[in-house]
Amino acid sequence: MDTQSQFETIHDGDLGAPVLDVVQEAVDAASITYARTPGTDVEQTLRAELRSRGVRARSEATVHALADRIRAGGEVSVGHHDGSVGLRDPDTTVAAADLPPGAVRRVGSWAVGNRDGELFAVSRRCRHQLADLSEGTIDADGCLVCPWHQARYDVTNGEMVTGPRGFFGYHGPTPGYTELVRGYARVLRLRVADVVRRGADLVVVRRG
Numbered sequence: 594m595d596t597q598s599q600f601e602t603i604h605d606g607d608l609g610a611p612v613l614d615v616v617q618e619a620v621d622a623a624s625i626t627y628a629r630t631p632g633t634d635v636e637q638t639l640r641a642e643l644r645s646r647g648v649r650a651r652s653e654a655t656v657h658a659l660a661d662r663i664r665a666g667g668e669v670s671v672g673h674h675d676g677s678v679g680l681r682d683p684d685t686t687v688a689a690a691d692l693p694p695g696a697v698r699r700v701g702s703w704a705v706g707n708r709d710g711e712l713f714a715v716s717r718r719c720r721h722q723l724a725d726l727s728e729g730t731i732d733a734d735g736c737l738v739c740p741w742h743q744a745r746y747d748v749t750n751g752e753m754v755t756g757p758r759g760f761f762g763y764h765g766p767t768p769g770y771t772e773l774v775r776g777y778a779r780v781l782r783l784r785v786a787d788v789v790r791r792g793a794d795l796v797v798v799r800r801g
């Protein structure tokens with residue numbers, strides 16, 4: 594699976610990214626679907642993911658080979674022999690070595706974290722007063738804690754599970770206000786993405 598010639602664009606015009614990057618995105622999406630729903634028809638899912646991104650495999654053998662590797666689990670990389678795929682995109686990629694357990698890092702518009710080996714990505718702006726959540730911390734329950742007023746987020750669904758303790762310059766108890774913020778943050782959750790390993794990198798992959 595080492596040459597771009599195994600894939601082609603469906604329509605004329607620019608894909609907006611190198612073909613192999615787009616293919617890798619489709620492979621990641623199909624891998625995630627299969628991991629969540631093991632009965633998934635991987636070939637069909639992969640074809641659909643490719644098609645929705647404007648590319649297709651030139652042969653069914655390529656689809657089957659990729660699907661076999663997805664079913665076998667582990668990392669599935671398309672592209673070069675070293676497993677890299679085009680240029681590293683700093684808006685979606687961080688070196689795995691830079692994200693040890695307990696760490697949270699800024700990756701483009703995402704706060705990406707490692708809670709004891711389990712990786713997560715959520716949108717970076719706190720639903721309260723837009724603090725940068727990539728500067729937050731992971732607490733003992735695995736929640737992401739905002740650096741400004743300590744609102745806590747469930748990183749699996751983006752929900753604020755504890756409201757802020759303060760506002761603007763004030764830090765301290767604000768019971769009614771805290772619940773009010775938590776109420777609207779229930780509706781306005783953080784966006785959540787998947788994080789996949791690709792070689793020595795971790796890559797944020799949007800859901801849906």
Ligand code: FES
Nearest residue numbers: 719721722739742
């Ligand atoms: S900005 Fe995050 S809790 Fe206030």
